[in-house]
Amino acid sequence: MSNHEVHEHVHRDDEAQKLGMWLFIFTELLLFGGLFLVYSIFRAQYPANFHESSLELSVTLGTINTVILLVSSMSVALSLSAVQKGNYKLAKIMLLLTVALAFAFMVNKYFEWGAKFHHGLYPGSELMQLLDRGHHLYFSLYFFMTGLHALHIIIGVILLLISYVKIQKSKVVADNYMHLENAALYWHLVDLIWIFLFPLMYLIS
Amino acid sequence: MSKEKETPKYESYLDYQGKYKGIWGWVFSTDHKRIALLYLYAITAFFFVGAIIGLMMRIELSAPGETIVKAQTYNGLFTVHGVIMIFMVVIPGLSAVFGNFLLPLQIGAKDVAFPKLNRFTWWILMVGSVMAILTQFLRQGPPDTGWTFYAPYSTTTGTSVILATSAAFVLGFASILTGLNFIVTIHRMRAPGMKFFNMPLFPWAIYAASWIQLLATPIVGITLVMLIFERVFGIGFFDPQLGGDPILFQHLFWIYSHPAVYIMILPAMGVITEIIPTFCQQKIYGYRAIAISSLAIAGVGFLVWGHHMYTSGMSDQARWFFSLLTFIVAVPSAIKVFNWILTMYKGSIDLKPPFLYALFFIFLFIIGGTTGLILGSVATNVQVHDTAFVVAHFHYIIFGGMGFAFFAGIHFWFPKMYGRMYNFKRANWGAVLLFIGFNLLYFPQFIIGFQGMPRRYYDYLPEFQWAQVISTFGGFLLFIALIIMVVNLVLGAKRGEIATANPWKGSTLEWMVPSPPPLENFDEEPVVKKNPYEYD
Amino acid sequence: MFSNASNFVQGVDTAFAIIVGISLFFLIGLTALMIYFVIRYSRKRHPKTEYVKDNPWLEATWIGVPLIIVLYMFYIGWEGFLPMRQVPEGAMKVKAIGKMWVYEFEYEGNKVSDTLVLPIDKPVRIDLYSPDVLHGFSVPAFRIKEDMVPVKDNYTWFKPGELGEFDLFCTVYCGLSHSSMHSIVKIVPELEFNKWLAALPVRKKEVGGQGKKILDKNGCFACHSVDGTKLVGPTFKGSYGSKIKVKTNGAVREVIFDEKYLEKSIYEPDADISGEYPQGLMKSYKKVISKEDLVVINDYLKGLK
Amino acid sequence: MSEHTPHITPYRTLGIILLILLTLTFVTIEITSIHLGAFTVTAALLIAGIKGFIVLTYFMHLKHESLLLKILVAMVFVLFAIIVLITFIDYAFR
Numbered sequence A: 001m002s003n004h005e006v007h008e009h010v011h012r013d014d015e016a017q018k019l020g021m022w023l024f025i026f027t028e029l030l031l032f033g034g035l036f037l038v039y040s041i042f043r044a045q046y047p048a049n050f051h052e053s054s055l056e057l058s059v060t061l062g063t064i065n066t067v068i069l070l071v072s073s074m075s076v077a078l079s080l081s082a083v084q085k086g087n088y089k090l091a092k093i094m095l096l097l098t099v100a101l102a103f104a105f106m107v108n109k110y111f112e113w114g115a116k117f118h119h120g121l122y123p124g125s126e127l128m129q130l131l132d133r134g135h136h137l138y139f140s141l142y143f144f145m146t147g148l149h150a151l152h153i154i155i156g157v158i159l160l161l162i163s164y165v166k167i168q169k170s171k172v173v174a175d176n177y178m179h180l181e182n183a184a185l186y187w188h189l190v191d192l193i194w195i196f197l198f199p200l201m202y203l204i205s
Numbered sequence B: 001m002s003k004e005k006e007t008p009k010y011e012s013y014l015d016y017q018g019k020y021k022g023i024w025g026w027v028f029s030t031d032h033k034r035i036a037l038l039y040l041y042a043i044t045a046f047f048f049v050g051a052i053i054g055l056m057m058r059i060e061l062s063a064p065g066e067t068i069v070k071a072q073t074y075n076g077l078f079t080v081h082g083v084i085m086i087f088m089v090v091i092p093g094l095s096a097v098f099g100n101f102l103l104p105l106q107i108g109a110k111d112v113a114f115p116k117l118n119r120f121t122w123w124i125l126m127v128g129s130v131m132a133i134l135t136q137f138l139r140q141g142p143p144d145t146g147w148t149f150y151a152p153y154s155t156t157t158g159t160s161v162i163l164a165t166s167a168a169f170v171l172g173f174a175s176i177l178t179g180l181n182f183i184v185t186i187h188r189m190r191a192p193g194m195k196f197f198n199m200p201l202f203p204w205a206i207y208a209a210s211w212i213q214l215l216a217t218p219i220v221g222i223t224l225v226m227l228i229f230e231r232v233f234g235i236g237f238f239d240p241q242l243g244g245d246p247i248l249f250q251h252l253f254w255i256y257s258h259p260a261v262y263i264m265i266l267p268a269m270g271v272i273t274e275i276i277p278t279f280c281q282q283k284i285y286g287y288r289a290i291a292i293s294s295l296a297i298a299g300v301g302f303l304v305w306g307h308h309m310y311t312s313g314m315s316d317q318a319r320w321f322f323s324l325l326t327f328i329v330a331v332p333s334a335i336k337v338f339n340w341i342l343t344m345y346k347g348s349i350d351l352k353p354p355f356l357y358a359l360f361f362i363f364l365f366i367i368g369g370t371t372g373l374i375l376g377s378v379a380t381n382v383q384v385h386d387t388a389f390v391v392a393h394f395h396y397i398i399f400g401g402m403g404f405a406f407f408a409g410i411h412f413w414f415p416k417m418y419g420r421m422y423n424f425k426r427a428n429w430g431a432v433l434l435f436i437g438f439n440l441l442y443f444p445q446f447i448i449g450f451q452g453m454p455r456r457y458y459d460y461l462p463e464f465q466w467a468q469v470i471s472t473f474g475g476f477l478l479f480i481a482l483i484i485m486v487v488n489l490v491l492g493a494k495r496g497e498i499a500t501a502n503p504w505k506g507s508t509l510e511w512m513v514p515s516p517p518p519l520e521n522f523d524e525e526p527v528v529k530k531n532p533y534e535y536d
Numbered sequence C: 001m002f003s004n005a006s007n008f009v010q011g012v013d014t015a016f017a018i019i020v021g022i023s024l025f026f027l028i029g030l031t032a033l034m035i036y037f038v039i040r041y042s043r044k045r046h047p048k049t050e051y052v053k054d055n056p057w058l059e060a061t062w063i064g065v066p067l068i069i070v071l072y073m074f075y076i077g078w079e080g081f082l083p084m085r086q087v088p089e090g091a092m093k094v095k096a097i098g099k100m101w102v103y104e105f106e107y108e109g110n111k112v113s114d115t116l117v118l119p120i121d122k123p124v125r126i127d128l129y130s131p132d133v134l135h136g137f138s139v140p141a142f143r144i145k146e147d148m149v150p151v152k153d154n155y156t157w158f159k160p161g162e163l164g165e166f167d168l169f170c171t172v173y174c175g176l177s178h179s180s181m182h183s184i185v186k187i188v189p190e191l192e193f194n195k196w197l198a199a200l201p202v203r204k205k206e207v208g209g210q211g212k213k214i215l216d217k218n219g220c221f222a223c224h225s226v227d228g229t230k231l232v233g234p235t236f237k238g239s240y241g242s243k244i245k246v247k248t249n250g251a252v253r254e255v256i257f258d259e260k261y262l263e264k265s266i267y268e269p270d271a272d273i274s275g276e277y278p279q280g281l282m283k284s285y286k287k288v289i290s291k292e293d294l295v296v297i298n299d300y301l302k303g304l305k
Numbered sequence D: 001m002s003e004h005t006p007h008i009t010p011y012r013t014l015g016i017i018l019l020i021l022l023t024l025t026f027v028t029i030e031i032t033s034i035h036l037g038a039f040t041v042t043a044a045l046l047i048a049g050i051k052g053f054i055v056l057t058y059f060m061h062l063k064h065e066s067l068l069l070k071i072l073v074a075m076v077f078v079l080f081a082i083i084v085l086i087t088f089i090d091y092a093f094r
Ligand code: HEA
Pocket: B148, B261, B262, B264, B265, B307, B308, B309, B326, B327, B329, B330, B331, B333, B334, B335, B337, B365, B366, B368, B369, B370, B371, B372, B373, B375, B376, B377, B381, B384, B385, B386, B390, B393, B394, B397, B398, B401, B402, C026, C027, C030, C066, C069, C070
């Protein structure tokens, strides 16, 4: 475009890139923060209903997904370390593993949601309208929060795949890996949010 | 000024010919200065649209009953007026225009940290704005909820609320990215030797405002998405008929929208803080106090949102708590006002148009701010909440504050932006007329507000008419004044005198480069050794 | 000095006067100082700047003094407000219902009036209800204002101190006729009040039975009458079974008011616009009125001949 | 222009962290399945907090970042906590 672009390469500032990513993560945290606020307020108002509703969720499925996300979080971190050490092969394997795990997470989620839909529980369904306030709110929040989280998984996967291509093309290398680092940070964010979602949705009873 | 001055030898950012020609050279530019001007033109256009709608409301209100539009139309008008003015004019306004233009110049950087993101942000703003304006033309009719989108009315009305809230969401995204860009720029790209505490005060203000943009906007974003889902899927977050809680919506909305008012005013204060020392040729009084008070306003400003909800049925504990914090957030603003005025002491004051605007700003800001105190006190709020008094308060502080600061800033940096000068006499006339028109327009609203005239009223009792008529008259005066101002500026940009690099004898870095600045701002990276605001 | 319209006027107006007074002091003082500086130190008179050093004490003063002032403002504001939340024992009770876009006042014994008539000098507690959206209950002369929130029970109270009629406004935006949601508070001597209350008819036993109840609960009667008068929307009287002209996507056609049309009118009011009414006025009640209720409403409307 | 040489987290550390996180996950599940009343919520949130802290510190290598970034992250969480607390001032006293 202009000769600006040329200069951008001269002035590569990794710290700026990273700071930018962190700031973006802050906004994501507060985005979910708004939802956690709503959750806590409704939970405080209808503790019993929330308790009963949460029994409807399968702790097993939730646990499996938690484990999947934790492992995937480690695998991106491994991938980053591998790139820093120049081991691109391992880095790529680890990235693919992460993506595969993300896929497994989504499949799991699909079955979980699918079961709910099957029972007629989905936003706007007849059954939902019949529930009383606490139950209704619980399931609304459940679908909304896990849905938004799933959306972030998809975005994260896209970022990771881009990183993969960049490693392939040697655009992400041992002394220039900001893209992977930022994608990994984003992925950890997804994990971080799930760490709070899991007990709040599945366990607290 | 000097006639013998030739066309500059360097290639300024205005003349630069890149890969793209004509308008595309602007739209695809990543140069912060060009993007700033893009924002300026877009926002001026939006302001024009919003202002015309404002005038239409004024005409409608000049007599009780139906005057020019139907009730439903009126309800759509004030909603769209609010949405345009808040989300498309004042929130991006100062920070995107002057922040983009000046932040890199003032801290001695070549550009912002992420120039491509910066360009992208402008596009997002345009997409959001197009969406907002489209709401006018949909089959369902313009949204009629007020810019606050209070549930459950907003979840049930038949009008195009979904598109309007989506637009606000997209615009919020632009706001977040601008803030992010500026924070990184300030942290990473200051010229060598420039510490935080010898940055000029405008970047300080931008810095504080950027943090609010970054941290508060996501919350309103998610709230609006919840509202959309509530409408589409019948999820009941806010509609009591579905089990939700309408007061929770108000909490979430104001958690963002109160801090948002400081997004508007902080950069405005920053502009004034640059103008006053320059025209007094006096060191700014209490540099540190002003810098830190910006952060204090941003910080405490996060915690006072409840003052919009005193009568909503909040718990009594929350009412006094929010009232107390509201009063505390007024103190840092007061500090700034005192420091500005003391800066004039023993200076050598040159009453040029930017300074005149700055003086008007201080006067109007004090009125707006102190009426904010009346609103912040619970007892008096009960009397004036949701009346014309509130309308007067925020027009005084937004239009009188941020608007006048914008005009001051335009007149101040105009020679830097365009390399030319406007006509001072016309500018002064414009300013004075603007000031008179403004006060005629909004002051009567305080009085009828206290007497109980509610806001968002299409129709009203005849006893309030006298004030409405004065207001409408003031509105037209204001309109004329703004035309004078704009014409003067446009003429100046086209064929004003060529301006020198430093027409006002400013001391910050932007005045050290030629006017208009060259493409890459500084030929060599400036090294900063002294504090800003040292005049000699 | 202050009016005695209600027992809160004094508290609120005192706070108001004090805050305005302090504000005016600062406004005038600072403006005068500003103008003085501009004249005294104008470049003509004072061509050379004398640098002024920061004075930490001065700065501390103008952090400290405003802080004290605002804390004081907070205090009087709270003082003036607190009594508004402390309803005296034995206050008379009235239930105020605000719905799109009328007020209704329910007195003990199921008596309903559309103006609020109250005896002077007797504290009254107003319980605030809304069946649809947010409304405001505001009597400026009494210095009271509280929102009417669906589901949540808000209240306000006051003790009227002056005879006369006072305006009651809806202050929270509630849709099309927000600005005409207005009523009168009439303060009368106690004797007269008792007479008035005795003459007030008891709310008629639900003639329409269940169907009418549903319509009433959802605030339909704000726009639709059952006696033939034209309110915001068309009347229900005699319309069932008749032919009506509707606009569908801009094209005018005739339909018969039957079960299907009823359902469509309630679930998608914007699909078929009746007569010359503008669209977007009536909201969709899809989430609110169930299919079972529709049948009941249908039977009720059928009977309205 | 990196200020400091980047820190490379060893593979082994990452593995250990994962083990700790998994253990904590199962601890939460155990704790919440026995009935502890109000304490359950506290315990679950506390453990989630610890897990979050570990993820931030090691996976997101905040440990080796500048003090500024650490402060900023902490600030965001504190801000959020304050907002929640203040909102509850309303709801708790209704
Ligand atoms: C730029 C925007 C802006 C700014 C900066 C402010 C600043 C302030 N606002 Fe305003 N406000 C709005 C925009 C803004 N406001 C808008 C848009 C609304 C309406 C929203 C809607 O409902 O649509 C609103 C509504 C609003 C309300 C709710 C009204 C209601 O609906 O009931 C309240 C209540 O407390 C309030 C208070 C304040 C206070 C205390 C300040 C303070 O920050 C002001 C501080 C400034 C000063 C105090 C003046 C300077 C000081 C001196 C000259 C010294 C003397 C002073 C002392 C001794 C302290 N504002």
